[in-house]
Amino acid sequence: MNLSSFYCSCVALSLTLFSLTPYAAPLTLTHQDTHVTINPSDLSMRWGNLPINDANLKVGQQPQQVVDIRHPAPNQFNWRWEPANIEVSATLDDALTLSMSLDENARVTRQHPVTLRWFDLPVEDTQTLLLPFSEGMRVPTDHSQWIDYLQASRDGANTTQDLKMPFWTAQIGRQYVSYHLVTATNNRLSFARKHDKLAMGAVHTFTPLNRHDPFVVRVKLGQHPLDGAKWYRHWRQEQHQATSLAQKVKQNPETAKLIGATHVYLFGRGPLARDDVKDWWGLKDWALNASSLAFDDETKAALGELSSEQGWFSQYHKNTLVNGINRALEETFPVTAPTEKDNTIKKQYQAAQQRKKWLAARAGQYLKPAEQWGQGLSTEMIDSLQKAGIRQLWLGLDNWMPAFYQPHVVEKAKQAGYLIGPYDSYNTAIPRGVNDSWLTAQLPDAMRTSCAIEQRDGNLKKGFRGNGFYLNPACDADYVAQRVSDIIKYGQFNSLFIDVDATAMAREDYRRDTREVDMLAAFNQRMKSIVNRQAVVLGSEDGNSLTTQGIAFAHGLETIGFGWRDEDMKSNRSSPYYLGPWFPDNKPAFFFQSAKVKPLYQALLFDPQYRIPLYQVVFHDEVINSHHWHSDSLKFTNVRAERDLIAMLYNVPAMVHLSRDEATSPSQPRIRAIKHYQQGFMPIHQALWDKALVDFRWLDERGRVQQTQFSDGSTLTANFTDQLVGMSDITVPGKGLVAQLSDGTQVVWSVSE
Template structure:
């Protein structure tokens, strides 16, 4: 029999073919009319006649001997593997539960953990693999491109951050077999090719920190592709881990403002925008000759090119002047570095007001009134949104400084009925001078040093993009709580987006003997604490199932991250796939510039036949999810219809980025796009926000017409084709959706306006 195991290649996990001898007779567990057969020597398993695991048992690179087999009940067997000294229990009731634990004689060292290779997908019997990478991937196991993609991009994935929920489902014959990792931490998945089929393996690692924690997995067949998700949803409810949106609305009525809301990020951090200038020549003369502002050399050189009104004051020169003034104001009125006793948030607010007052007093004659200033966050922005008739919005800022310059605009947004909050983060801390515009990472030196995560090899874990260090979320919780409180107080926010905390980015920290499960608990505790203390509507990145406590919304799962190392996407400016640079600050091209998706990603990640609503089947009525902010709804031109229809079919909100120049009137394209999304999404979400997604079907052979059903009987039917599709009671427009709600209401929406 073939056996799949992991081996190290650098930091990734690969796949290899090996074989072992069978040393013990198969064991048969019985429960009512169900029989499961397990070979304890290699862990090959069958549920009746259905193969559910191929032979793959190894600990490290060693096969194991089976000793001390016990049979305390018809539905249970116990035994031990040697030389690894692992105790095993297999129990059958409505599911098969395997529990594996190191006994006291097992040897585990910091540099030599014990890795248990336990799972090998029955690849020759499996037709389809359902994986909760992002919302949900449906992978045909004989699809060569999918095999190559998973090998290249997903081999070595962990089951906390990478796998968004700790289960997967395999279609084996007519059954859908689901594997739920009750112990979701310290696991890795491997993907490879075996006889032209996709193969998958899984391994669990025992370390000095988690050696006393059993590894537990449950296995159960079902009849429907969503059965694994529903099974996991029920388990979360049984363990009291689920908190419904209805409960969150009851706890904080402001949460109801998320119902039907489109999610919008407003860009720009400085006090002054290009649209705030009345007299460009007067402002230029003042800035260069009378202001005493320390303009940088690049700004001075660009502006000195303009000799007088005979020269054209171009958009480039306008941007250069405004950005130069904003930078010079920050240098003229700096903020001191934060310390553990002073997070400087109050000082940042006071300094923002000082910069604004100073500029208005000295250059006001060249500018509009100061209360109208602002980049993304401005009175003009809120006016345009209201004039367009857009009622339900979550507005996000890339940090809190825009609100500190214009607190009255935050109040105006709240009076309009919107939620508004800044991006915040406590996961990376960087030294002063590395990137001072990265405001969230400006944490005290003592906190950066004392809270940095120590890895197994003794090194401190480098922070985001190699800057500073990643921090243990359990460390210095009082500082975090006070900074959050001050940001909300001075920004007057009713919402907050805390980055990373809900990604389930679990790591071991040997400085504090923190297990991965402890780190997950610390992230959850931090989010719950924010909600309990501040009464804001909280969101975070991804919303992975292990870290959802406290959050009402999340950004990330509806568009999976892809192509991180693709040079055409990252740096080839002549490529149609280039995502764009991260500047200018008030409108970064990375977020606003349209791009195409490469054919490989288009074929695999955005084709609706390879998508399945696993996450929504678990979380639709608990956490509202949307796209990652790197990829708003308008970013990719050649998959926009598919993304929009999938979002509507799953009943999740659109995300649109706005800068001030994109919102000077209700007729501008991005404002019109928000209005169009809301015309379809709002009435449907208002009916279904507290309902579970209970069914998903293809209504044709290729998955070009799909339907979701919710717990009240409402159905959403999406047509991904270019022609209308007639059904018994409805006609679904081309590239469109029909919602048949339980109260008899029908909503028809199509991608094109």
């Protein structure tokens, strides 16, 4: 061998030995004028001089060694972590893309998944976090209350259901660094306090079901707080995941009825309402002595003590009598439990008609005409809404039975130009006798057991509030499709609200080897199949970005659930923060009783300086979102102005709950509130429903005056103070909003009527 050949052989050997030796020096990726430095042993990263990830790489609890480094291009490095046997690729173009995959030698079992801690927020350098929990939270990282709140309520949050879109943005210096989880499943976030600042971490988990799926994350710099949301919106469009509202209107013209509509839930499911009774004493005597209806002992005792000699019939006794008759009618004309061959929807419709006919024939002299009956759905309610001049509404029923009792009222609502649909769900199945009034969960026993999700520990996943089981959405799809079809057929609905499907409630199901990403796909497929087979406008809960296929509207993101474990809110009836009990059925206090928001939640969740329209940047012209039905626009008295103005600023609809007694005339407070919302929201939304939200800014230092801008140049300016705010071209009233639309129209709206 000559000297030259010997030298080349030695160099090759040394490079081979070097690549198999643990490595700790930083690697620099270059793309045009951009340089990103990564330390592969701890995954600390800098974009130029800007820190974008702190050093804290762990697989399980174990640090890793770096071997087999490759540098196929100036903008790419590949390597492997050992002993975890994870292959890593880092590529820089317009964004930094990291891809991490288990190789075939990696060991992962049901009881021992592989957890990869890959992200730690650069705590000392980060000023603000923008998090899509709900519409969007703006969190100063040195704010002690925010640190405590996130640590107590969001530590361990997942990035499918909890994080409403799989990205977050950190303000680091003058830059906004956005982290997009292309692999949105099997991730958890952590929040903690570190040196009196907010620390945030992220962990990805490889399981036996997803072990062959790479974990991919992208990082990009921006100059504006909304840049991360705009980047994600563009990515969704590139991936063909976005379907605009304009396209949905073209596919189903009924969708246009959502434009400018306030969203209203109607409560009360029985055939008879208190307002349907003409003769209380005659009805009471007939019911107890001549009706053959079977009343429970409590009802008989309460009504038996009454005598016409007293001369008055209390509200309590009126409710007792009406509710007792409604329950007894259900027992007189029962419906059998559903089976896989018979979902009993037709039988429920027939039973509703029988109950109504039987009662009218035997007790009609004590009641108004049967066509006027109804608790949450009645001719009187639709008449009052129309007389008030309310033209655009989505009407939601808490189940389909009111429509089965009064099908002519559904037709009347549709003729008025309204969308109307029931709440439905296929997420939880419960056994007969647990809560038979929860109709959506009344699914066949065979389906409840065979479709139940099997967890990693082998147990079946308990259903909502611990009842029954949660179901795999891919299971028994034909049964679901037929029941949905029958509900729409017998209810004659033009809309449907299917609970949970759009919450991105992803889980692994070891019974069927279902990955989290497979479950998301099954939810999307179910929603798409409904709109493809049925001529209904579909909505669902939350509208999380991973599960929006098929839906035109969603409820949940503008006011999220909070304080679930707060005893004052849950059970302390003497507290001003008590939300109320879940009864009576025709008007549950939980939905109608006013309450105050505790100072902590008021300060963090409803102060406009901590809100940012991340979701609307992505979805304004795709999915119409509103509040969660637990918290309609009128629920909280001490944050109503802030909630209303934020909704108007983001151009999203109000939500108002109605019961029969709240809708007997156009002058009643809740109908006046709907009309007031319509006067501001409808003309603005009719101009902007198909436009993108492209800019958001503060017009003062504290965020008390804020402005949004849309893709046609229209601007909405909200004033959260009590004083008039004058600007060069407009004056915004206290607690008010001014819309300057691109066609020159100006709309002025104030919170107070």
